[in-house]
Amino acid sequence: MEGNAYKFELAENEKDKPPVVNFSLAVDSTPSEIEDRHPSSAK
Structure with missing residues (x-):
């Protein structure tokens, strides 16, 4: 039960999170996609 x-x-805490927090988590999980979207930041 616990x-x-x-x-x-x-789950309740996730609902209370602002969209920015959820977006930052998505960025951390998919760094390659972010690099593709921003080629100017590529090394």
Whole structure:
């Protein structure tokens, strides 16, 4: 039961997060895509 309650709490926290936070997480998970979108930042 405690595990389910913990998961539910995490889900609620995700809802309360601002869009910017979710976007930054997506950027961290896909650095190659970001480089493709911004070729000027490529080394």
